[in-house]
Amino acid sequence: MKILVINSGSSSLKYQVFDMPNENPICTGLVDRIGLDTGSVSHKVFKDGAQQTFSIQMPIPDHEVGLQQVTSLLVDVEKGVLETLDEVKAIGHRVVHGGEEFASTTVIDAQVKDKIKELFALAPLHNPPNYTGIEVAEKVFPNATQVAVFDTAFHQSMPPVAYRYAIPKELYEEKGVRAYGFHGSSHQYVSKKASEYLKEKSSKLIVVHLGNGSSITAIKDGKSIDHSMGLGPMGGLVMGTRAGDIDPSIIFHLINERGYSAKEVNDLLNKKSGLLGLCGYSDMRDVKQAIESGDSDATLAYEIYAYRIKKYIGSYVAVLNGLDALIFTAGIGENDAEMREAACKDLSYLGITLDSDKNKLRSNAIREVQAADSPVKILVIPTNEELEIGQQTYELVNT
Incomplete structure (x- = not known):
């Protein structure tokens, strides 16, 4: 099953294509320095045990332009790894803020998108580009299942002494004001690798x-x-x-x-x-x-x-x-x-x-x-x- 992963950061966009359950990607890439004067795209393709790297220097004013460049590369005759975009069966999106509503990986529907938008104010550098990634992916990959993996999910194990603030309790109980934690996918992956190593x-x-x-x-x-x-x-x-x-x-x-x-x-x-x-x-x-x-x-x-x-x-x-x-x-x-x-x-x-x-x-x-x-x-x-x-x-x- 071919799965595309889109990881939109505040000034970068990383992507990988996997043919799961194989953990080795068939393609990886980085769109870097988004919003700065000079942007770049590094695109790597892995075929028959060999690696090809393609680099592009171009202005990348926002994440939508970056994603459009990525999809073009994926089906490019020379640089691509897909014959058609329909080969991608699911797309995993990194979403930074999931509030208390999302403690696990979730299939994206209209309600999930609405909640991601509601949380823009709490993650203004991230949830908007995360949402853009979802919107663009839905247009380009209409037959793929869109999935949200939330940064906040890994930190749901924090105890109340760590996530509660010393403010009136109704702000937590009624408004959800608490510490949520972020970069969860990274912290989870790295801690698992550390435990295996140790x-x-x-x-x-x-x-x-x-x-x-x-x-x-x-x-x-x-x-x-x-x-x-x-x-x-x-x-x-x-x-x-x-x-x-x-x-x-x-x-x-x-x-x-x-x-x-x-x-x-x-x-x-x-x-x-x-x-x-x-x-x-x-x-x-x-x-x-x-x-x-x-x-x-x-x-x-x-x-x-x-x-x-x-x-x-x-x-x-x-x-x-x-x-x-x-x-x-x-x-x-x-x-x-x-x-x-x-x-x-x-x-x-x-x-x-x-x-x-x-x-x-x-x-x-x-x-x-x-x-x-x-x-x-x-x-x-x-x-x-x-x-x-x-x-x-x-x-x-x-x-």
């Missing part, structure tokens, strides 16, 4: 997912028990354009004393803050280039980014009452050795000591980067949200 069913893990959006999860025995993001995917770690944790007094100061509207503050914290607000660059690759040229704002942004990670590691070691493995994943987590080193610096009291030489080695496999005498393992595990989404989609439509 050969331990019972384990205490901290997964650090670092990309344009970043989050960190405390995982005990395979279940999420605390997570850095909350009602929406804005809190916690510093991100590309999102502020992460912030004193709520700042919001009221901006509105009451500085004349900002609520919408302007929301846009400020979601789209103009984080790395972008600190130094003018939202992409970590651009931040590092600026550091190399002597940009002091970029240096400070990098240090703040790492400092926030360290604070969460310390708090989650306390929540777990110990730690078996600290795991880095996603684009920055997997590829930025300097960030891993900065985030682990001076954590030896917690049993976390990095080996600088091991940390600099690159590999697509799971690798250990801790020092020989480190009680806690430090792992770099490539995430594969698309495979997790594909497997969940296949299980749902194949039952």
